[in-house]
Amino acid sequence: MAWTGLLMGLIFGALLQQGRVCFNSAFRDLRLTKDNYTFKIVVLSVALSTILFHFSAQLGWIKMNPAAFNWVSTILGAFIFGMGMVLAGGCASGITYRVGEGMTTAWFAVFSFGLTAYATKKGALNWVIKGLSKFDVRTTYAADSLYAPKTGVTVSSVLNINPWIPALIFAALCLWYVFGTKTTQRKTKINWILLGILLAVVSGVAYILSYKAGRNYGFGITGPWVDLFSSFLNAQKLNWSSLSVLGMVIGSAIAAIASKEFKLRMPKNPMTYVQVLLGGFMMGFGASIDYGCNIGHFFVGLPMLAISSIIASVFFILGNWTMTYFLYQRD
Amino acid sequence: MAKYEVTKTLDVMGEVCPVPDVETKRALKKMKPGEILEVLIDYAMSAERIPETVKNMGHEVLEVVESAPSEWKIYIKVK
Numbered sequence: 212m213a214w215t216g217l218l219m220g221l222i223f224g225a226l227l228q229q230g231r232v233c234f235n236s237a238f239r240d241l242r243l244t245k246d247n248y249t250f251k252i253v254v255l256s257v258a259l260s261t262i263l264f265h266f267s268a269q270l271g272w273i274k275m276n277p278a279a280f281n282w283v284s285t286i287l288g289a290f291i292f293g294m295g296m297v298l299a300g301g302c303a304s305g306i307t308y309r310v311g312e313g314m315t316t317a318w319f320a321v322f323s324f325g326l327t328a329y330a331t332k333k334g335a336l337n338w339v340i341k342g343l344s345k346f347d348v349r350t351t352y353a354a355d356s357l358y359a360p361k362t363g364v365t366v367s368s369v370l371n372i373n374p375w376i377p378a379l380i381f382a383a384l385c386l387w388y389v390f391g392t393k394t395t396q397r398k399t400k401i402n403w404i405l406l407g408i409l410l411a412v413v414s415g416v417a418y419i420l421s422y423k424a425g426r427n428y429g430f431g432i433t434g435p436w437v438d439l440f441s442s443f444l445n446a447q448k449l450n451w452s453s454l455s456v457l458g459m460v461i462g463s464a465i466a467a468i469a470s471k472e473f474k475l476r477m478p479k480n481p482m483t484y485v486q487v488l489l490g491g492f493m494m495g496f497g498a499s500i501d502y503g504c505n506i507g508h509f510f511v512g513l514p515m516l517a518i519s520s521i522i523a524s525v526f527f528i529l530g531n532w533t534m535t536y537f538l539y540q541r542d
Numbered sequence: 543m544a545k546y547e548v549t550k551t552l553d554v555m556g557e558v559c560p561v562p563d564v565e566t567k568r569a570l571k572k573m574k575p576g577e578i579l580e581v582l583i584d585y586a587m588s589a590e591r592i593p594e595t596v597k598n599m600g601h602e603v604l605e606v607v608e609s610a611p612s613e614w615k616i617y618i619k620v621k
Contacts, residue, residue: 231587231590233559236559236560243560243563244591244598245598246591246595248591299558300558300561305559314558315556395594398593472586473612474612474613476585478556483557539560
C-alpha cells in the first residue's frame with residue numbers, strides 16, 4: 212500500500228504548486244503586506260480537516276496520533292523553524308514544491324533541511340532530542356477513543372471532555388474568521404475557497420491511506436524527507452512517507468511543466484544560496500526537535516487539536532514575523 | 543518597442559520569495575509621482591500578488607505583460 216503515498220503526494224504537490232500554497236507567505240503577508248489571502252486558504256483547510264479527521268477516527272478509519280508536547284523544544288524548535296523559513300524562501304512544503312518548479316535556491320534549501328533533520332533525528336545532533344525528551348508530555352488513551360493508545364496531549368485530553376466539543380468549536384471559529392472577515396483580493400488560477408476544500412479532502416484521504424499502509428499520521432514533510440534520505444543513503448525500501456514527498460516534488464514538476472511555469476530560476480546574488488542553506492539548517496533542526504513542521508503541526512496537527520501543534524503554530528508565526536522584520540521591514 | 547516611458551527597471555528574476563515584492567515596494571517609495579516602474583519577474587506567485595499590493599499602496603498598475611513562459615513585465619505608474 213506504500214504506493215498510495217506516491218499518488219497522494221503527486222496530487223498534493225500539484226495542488227500546492229498551482230495554488231501557490233506557501234505557509235511562509237501565508238504567515239508573513241499578514242504582517243508584511245496586510246494580506247490574508249493565502250492564510251485564509253490554509254485556515255479554511257484546517258477547519259475542514261478538523262471535521263474530516265474526527266469523522267474518520269469516529270468511523271475507525273484512522274486513529275488520531277498527535278505529536279508529543281514538550282515544554283522546551285516545542286517552543287524553541289517552532290521559533291527556530293519559523294525564522295528559518297523566511298531565510299530559506301519557503302516553509303517545508305513550500306521549498307519542496309518549489310524544487311519541482313525549478314527554483315534552484317529551493318534545491319539547496321531542501322538538501323540542507325533534509326540532511327539537518329536526518330542528523331537531528333538519527334545522527335550527530337540527536338543528543339539534543341535525547342536531552343530534551345524528558346520534558347515530553349504524552350498521555351494514554353482508552354482503546355475505543357479517537358486517538359492512538361499512547362500519544363500527545365490534546366485539548367480534549369487536558370480538559371477531559373469529548374473530542375468533538377473542542378473540534379466543533381475550533382472549526383466554527385476558523386470558519387467565522389474565514390468567511391466573516393474581509394479577504395484580500397488576488398487574481399489566481401484556483402478560487403481560494405475551492406482550493407481550501409481540495410487541500411482538506413486530499414489531506415483527509417492521505418491520512419486514511421497512510422494509516423492503512425501502517426503509518427499512523429497524515430501528510431508530513433520533515434519525517435518524509437528524512438525517510439527519503441535514509442532510503443537513498445542506506446539502500447532501504449521506499450515507504451509511504453518517502454514516496455509521498457517524492458510524489459510532491461514530481462507532482463509539482465508535472466503541474467509546473469504542464470502550465471509552462473517551470474523555469475530554472477537563479478538569484479543574481481550568490482549570497483542567496485548561503486542564506487537558504489542557513490534557513491534550511493534552522494528548519495531541519497527546529498522541525499526535528501519540535502516534532503513537526505508547518506505541515507505536520509499546522510496543517511495536520513492543528514485539526515487534531517494537539518497542544519503541541521497549537522503552541523508550535525503560534526511560534527512558527529512569531530519566528531516568521533521576527534525574521535521578516537529583520538530581513539524585509541527595516542528600510 | 544517600449545510601450546511606456548519607463549523611468550526605472552527593476553529586475554527581480556530568480557529571487558526568492560518575497561524579495562520581488564519587497565524590492566518593488568522599496569523602489570516605488572523612492573520614485574516621484576507620474577514616473578513609471580517596470581518590474582521584470584519570473585515568479586508566478588509574486589506576479590499575482592504584486593499588482594494587488596501596489597494598488598493597495600495607491601499606485602496604478604498599467605499592465606502585466608507575459609513576456610515569455612513564466613516571465614512577466616509589470617508596469618506601475620507612481621501616484
